[in-house]
Amino acid sequence: MARRALRYEPDEWADRVRNGGVRAAARLMRMLDDHDPLAFEVMKRVYRSTGRARVLGVTGNPGAGKSTLVTRLIGQFRQARETVGIVAVDPSSPYSGGAILGDRIRMQQFATDPGVFIRSQATRGKLGGLASSTNDVVNVLDAMGYDVVIVETVGVGQDEIDIMKLADTVLVVMVPGYGDDIQTIKAGLLEIADLFVVNKADRHGIDTTLRDLRQLQTLREAHDERWTPPILKTVAVRGDGIPELMQSLQRHRDFLVESGEHDRRRQRRAVLGLVELLSDRIKVRLEQWLSKGGQLEALGAAIAGRERDPYSETEAILGSLLREP
């Protein structure tokens, strides 16, 4: 009943979200996950209220202490009277309950703070794209009026890199003496990193990590030479280095605005978001269509039995599904 009571008309729903209504927003996010057409109608109406929030991406391998770091950042933004929305795209995120007790305890301090909204993004068994649904949630938080939206992802998959491309500023978090982190950054995250944070900087191996990172900086021809990503040392669990990190974040924000890079990124993000949204919706309609009358299972059996091949089937289905543009 409570849920049914929460099905407003699109216009009213959009108003409630724009006014920061938490229940309306949370329900909207759930309906976006379910690909509810009504949620799509609401998003059309709230989108024009987006674009104000500053979007921070925080990524790195498990064990880097991202959640602790994000918790510290939330505290700093709150001290500055900025409201914060968090999207945790992380199956093992404390926000999603997959946490060790310590992380949960750390989050308690924000449980009753109306200036903080935490949403954990389901990553398993999702129909459609992760980057697309993350972008939707960022848009909702943005429309709700949060000053800062922090997107935290774990892992080094292409998904995570695509998600980071939606951010204005990307923090790559690592820990000392964990060489593979460097390998991973070399491979994928280097191009999108705006700030490097070496957390747990009191650990053995910090010097090697810093040296490797400085070497990486010199390899960034591909990247914007107007901004060299600073390397920051933190011990998030103790709060060490957090003020310096906040200053670097502000410096990067100033760079974005003064260089015009901010608009360029927002435009790139709009393009990426559109393509993700389109392919997401197509994939959903495709799976819904294929699932009808078990034709997907029948096709799967024929393909598994090598009576048919997926490449010819794909051509046939595209032919019947797509108009020639």
Added chain:
Amino acid sequence: MARRALRYEPDEWADRVRNGGVRAAARLMRMLDDHDPLAFEVMKRVYRSTGRARVLGVTGNPGAGKSTLVTRLIGQFRQARETVGIVAVDPSSPYSGGAILGDRIRMQQFATDPGVFIRSQATRGKLGGLASSTNDVVNVLDAMGYDVVIVETVGVGQDEIDIMKLADTVLVVMVPGYGDDIQTIKAGLLEIADLFVVNKADRHGIDTTLRDLRQLQTLREAHDERWTPPILKTVAVRGDGIPELMQSLQRHRDFLVESGEHDRRRQRRAVLGLVELLSDRIKVRLEQWLSKGGQLEALGAAIAGRERDPYSETEAILGSLLREP
């Protein structure tokens, strides 16, 4: 010139791949990455020759020693006179050159072995889906006649989990005393793990890791109760535990065949592969179409400027692109 000389007719090309032609196969894989229509034609013809290879998935966080473990497995399969194809979906994989010297040296032993084919899968800036192109490469290696195809992924993203679903047997590799691994498995990999391998088992913290893993085993209601994933200890760099791992792999293979799970998985893989291929192709055609005449950039600017919203644009584009099925 050499490359042009390598553009055969689809039928001849398919024959060369089926006969294990390395240059024809390598060229085909590159053209699949480029979404060359000719590659698609070749795949139609080779698909019927697939389905024989046994597909092993190896995943885990960076630093778990997956590459060393895979190298050991290759050695074991080669001793048993089985040919091995490897797909390294790993930006930091030694096979893709992002390796520390030690890994490269370890791979030298197979450089001249015609029974081993190593393909590293580009993950950056790819148009289309990672799982889909990985599936293509697995199909090519399968059609070439390799007895075993090993797919190695790094990271814990949804992409990596989707890729693992293409395998017959999934190995999840971790190291002792790295608690977040357990968190990660809890979150996403638990459902798809067939074997747990604790590598670097001579390290401190092995007992805790084993205890945590045994606890996880009890949480697998969702999973097939006919098979409890064994927990194996290895020190891959020394070769310790590798024969036992090979025995467990054989046991799981026997289970798959005797239980009928093998056919079920092959069918599921066919369904997943078809949906991935379809959405991949649609996404590619979508981006190609949108890129024409810079209309994508124009749309992006209008969306970034909030003159338009991506949700309405998506509806409009789908309306013009998709026939009602």
